[in-house]
Amino acid sequence: MPGYLFITAADVDDKKVNLILLSLRDWYDSDEDDWDGFYLVKSRVDLHVEMPMDAEYIPMPTSPPVPPMIYDGWTGASIAEVERFVTDQALNHRVHGINNTMYLLVDEQGMMDRTCVLGEQTHDWTDDGAIDYNKVRLPWVDAYMIFATLEFANESFAECCNMDVERDSEGWWKYESSMDGPDPDDEKEKLKEATIEQFRRDGRL
Numbered sequence: 001m002p003g004y005l006f007i008t009a010a011d012v013d014d015k016k017v018n019l020i021l022l023s024l025r026d027w028y029d030s031d032e033d034d035w036d037g038f039y040l041v042k043s044r045v046d047l048h049v050e051m052p053m054d055a056e057y058i059p060m061p062t063s064p065p066v067p068p069m070i071y072d073g074w075t076g077a078s079i080a081e082v083e084r085f086v087t088d089q090a091l092n093h094r095v096h097g098i099n100n101t102m103y104l105l106v107d108e109q110g111m112m113d114r115t116c117v118l119g120e121q122t123h124d125w126t127d128d129g130a131i132d133y134n135k136v137r138l139p140w141v142d143a144y145m146i147f148a149t150l151e152f153a154n155e156s157f158a159e160c161c162n163m164d165v166e167r168d169s170e171g172w173w174k175y176e177s178s179m180d181g182p183d184p185d186d187e188k189e190k191l192k193e194a195t196i197e198q199f200r201r202d203g204r205l
Contacts, residue, residue, distance in 0.1 A: 001059075001097055001098055001099050001151075002037060002038055002039045002059050002060075002061045002097075002098050002099065003037060003038050003039070003098070003099045003102055003103065003104060003147055003151075004038070004039060004041055004086060004098065004099070004102070004103040004104065005020075005024070005038040005039060005040045005041065005062070005103070005104045005105075005106070006041050006074050006077070006082050006103060006104070006105045006106070007020070007040070007071055007074060007075075007105075007106045008074050008075060008076060008077045008078075008082070008105060008106070008107045008108075009075070009106060009107055009108045009110065009111040010072070010075050010076070010108070011070065011072075012070065012071045012072070012075075012106075012111070013068070013069070013070055013071070014065065014066050014067060014068045014069060014071070014204070015203075015204060015205050016071075016111065017040065017064070017066050017071050018064040018065050018066060018199060018204050018205055019205055020106055020140060021036065021038070021040070021062060021063065021064040021066070022064055022192075022195065022196055022199065022205075023114065023140035023141055024036075024037070024038055024104070024116075024140055024143055024144055025037075025144070025192075026144045026145070026148070027188050027189070027191065027192045028186075028188045028189075036061040036062065036063045036064075037061055037144055037147065037148070038061055038062060038104060039059050039060070039061055039062055039098060040062040040066070040071070041073070041074065041085075042071060042073045043073035043074075044073060044074065044077075044085065059097050059098045064199070064204070065199070065202075065204045079105060079117065079119070079135070080130070082103060082105055082119075083103070083119060083130070083131070083133050084130065086100065086101075086102075086103050086119075086121075087121070087130065087131045090121070099151060101120060101121045102118065102119060102120045102121070102147060102150060102151070103118070103119050104116045104117070104118055104143055104147070105117040105119070106140075109137075110137075110140075114139060114140050114141075115137050115138060115139055115140065116137070116138065116140055116143055117135055117136070117137050118135070118136055118137075118138060118143060118146060118147060118150075119133040119134065119135045120133060120134050120150055120157055121133055122134055122157075122171075132171060133171050134157040134167065134171055134173060135170075135171045135172050135173065136157075136160070136161050136172065136173040136174070136175045137172075137175060138175040138177070139177070142175075142177055142179055145179065146160050157173065158173065160175075161173035161174060161175055161176065162174040162175065162176035
């Protein structure tokens, strides 16, 4: 099911959002009808107000290209604010058919180095009464695979990270990629590069 995507960086327009979404797409293991896996949360209202649903009341992932505009609904928000929002959706059953235990977040650093924060609930509680989250910063291009691995419980959060470095007191882990680099001769890689080039020619990147 789709996961949450938050963008807290400033001055993010449709071209930047398109780049993020294309980078997060599961080009290699999914087909065109299900290769986009994240719903871009555009405002801080309850999701059932803003989220497009299909006939079965299942949230629809956000697919590029997105409408031209500035995506500033979460600009400047802290990770704690995003986690409170995700927790509220889960505890109060605001919307169904979306993963209410994890999120991706693209902040200012993420726009500069093409990384995002992946957070997952631990089902423990912090000292200030909030649900605790594991967190790790990882490249956009790795995010879908790690998200799916956690969603299907193929590995634990620790196993997706550098297990030689323990989680710190604020829930952060260190990421160490074990994925192979892209094969330029792979047909899916050629499709990815051709799609990105078409977006550039169309002025959408």
